[in-house]
Amino acid sequence: PSPPSARWSPSARVPHLHKPLCGEMGKARKQKGREVYEWRPAAQAPSPAAAAALTSSTTAEDVAAGAEGGSSGRQRGGGAPAGSDGEAQRRSEHKGMTDTQDYYAHIGIHEEMLKDAVRTTTYREVFSLNEFLFKDKVVMDVGCGTGILSLFAAKQGARKVYAVECSDIADVAREIVEANGFGEVIRIIKGKLEEIEVEEKVDVIVSEWMGCCLYFESMLDTVLVARDRFLKPDGLVLPDKATLVMVGIEDKQYKAEKIDFWDQVYGFDFSSVKRMALAEPLVDVVDSEQCVTKNCLVRQLSIEKMSQSETTFTAPFKLEATRNDYVHAFVAYFDVAFTHCHKPMGFSTGPRFKPTHWKQTVFYLEDVITICAGEAITGTFSCCPNEKVPRDLD
């Protein structure tokens, strides 16, 4: 029975298009093909003020999504790398054995993240096109992993890079740093951010802390600790902006495969499993074509200014239908931005963009909502780190 641990899975292009391609899709596909990621606010997103002033609605929904911090989950491994850009890849998993198991989960994770071209090339471009942010600066890399961001920073002339990592991958990062001749510039510090010490304040904090649905299993709290403990008063955090966005999707076929599957399994009633499946969000790639509403900005974070308490919130949302269709699920995703660049840069993990290893987070509705173009669905989105998800639908 014991299936292997899926440490990573393949390119995240959505293979099932259950509708023919049309004009709107053409645009979406073009967007997906972009290789250079310039940041712009989420398309069609209302301002936070507008989102807060909800009025028209056809259906009232309350969706409460929980997210958790903590590090245990961070070692569980594998999502899907988007690095190969639609090229079919063999599904694979590395099997770690006893002593190396701990390492190994990490190798899979880091392979996946490095092969996520949206993620890694955006960071690379941010660094290489903005040398002024790094030249002769003191940098801290929070959760450095294999050390790729530290290497980017060192290559742009950073005077010193403190690369902090609490997992065993730190030992690998140290070898990599030495192998690339940056042992003098980059100091790998294996330990928890809350417990380590460095001898100077830093000019720049770089980090790739984002988790699914932005907050889920994310390192945001750690980045804020680093900011408060080690950043100079006028220091920068890269990226400095993040937004959480929602959209409604038509998803009949896949909901049937993932949720309704449990109604009848080899002739038996497995509906007690269905209730559990419905209560949990699904991390998955959604095709842009499935979006039947405008995007709605739910939450905007300024990493340099926000407080720890802001990671728990309840925010209203309003999803305005763009066509007559059914809504089977709400999808949450995030965008991040580097606004200190010469020209603002960033990337989106939304369904209208090239898939990343974060994919999107799908919250299925128990019932299907019928919606007409121009109508809107309103509700609230709650994010409570480390708590159980109550998912109430009115």
Add this chain to the structure above:
Amino acid sequence: PSPPSARWSPSARVPHLHKPLCGEMGKARKQKGREVYEWRPAAQAPSPAAAAALTSSTTAEDVAAGAEGGSSGRQRGGGAPAGSDGEAQRRSEHKGMTDTQDYYAHIGIHEEMLKDAVRTTTYREVFSLNEFLFKDKVVMDVGCGTGILSLFAAKQGARKVYAVECSDIADVAREIVEANGFGEVIRIIKGKLEEIEVEEKVDVIVSEWMGCCLYFESMLDTVLVARDRFLKPDGLVLPDKATLVMVGIEDKQYKAEKIDFWDQVYGFDFSSVKRMALAEPLVDVVDSEQCVTKNCLVRQLSIEKMSQSETTFTAPFKLEATRNDYVHAFVAYFDVAFTHCHKPMGFSTGPRFKPTHWKQTVFYLEDVITICAGEAITGTFSCCPNEKVPRDLD
């Protein structure tokens, strides 16, 4: 950075065929399409005696593969279900939150296993076509999961089914059993096999205990404990036979993607990661076309007779080349058989058959071996539960 836990990944058809289809492949594809699995000894496998008498060789290799028992890994989740038979599926992962997390990993695992049609329909056919094995019998289901095998047994008229499961999925199984009206027949026992008690000996033990590479994270030890503690002297174990098989493959392209990738990552030398990646087996689907040697039976197990100590072994193997090609890796897989059926049944997880969620286990070689049709590679395969993998190549 935190990628989601990949609880399962999609249909395991190999999308990359880096050679044109040819005659031999036609045969393999036909085999893959089979939906009814009748058992036959691994194709072209020499007898264990023949395998032990190794003589001719072009290259001597020593491959030591470790496997581990234990239950911790069994909850780590997801491989790839083969249930959808080549139909493209969206990659997805369910995200569990705190309290339900434990459950949730299980849901993903059980969804994957149930959707593995090779696995589940073979069991279903074994039960439904062999009512004489179950009618009025007392059955024990070792590691019952959601209880599907217990339901199959009850449906065939079992007088009593003791369904043992130590994880929290036992609670779900109990609900499922009740929902299907088998509460009187099936008793879900939540606990460890070593610690539970039942009031009678059983006629039949059913279990789906197999792990990757047969032994990896498998429940075989638990099945043997159940056999010794609870099975009547003339009782049956289903399945009762299992074989571990090896084959050599050409895998240049994928080895480059998975192993050589680390030579140079965004312009930096990551070769210290490469050494780790090379040392660990990869669980993956291999296309039949990639096989460049005959299969070699490495180990044959008779579950009803074997001792616990037989799960640790070192066995010789001899891989005879079927064409002039390169060997980049050795692949291990297993077959299982139910020989007590009216007509022996079973399934293979080999590359020449329809992929299952077990996929195959790939051991990459540091160097490539050049081999000519008729030549053979010999070596030894070591399986040591709960020990680190020494992987020595001469």
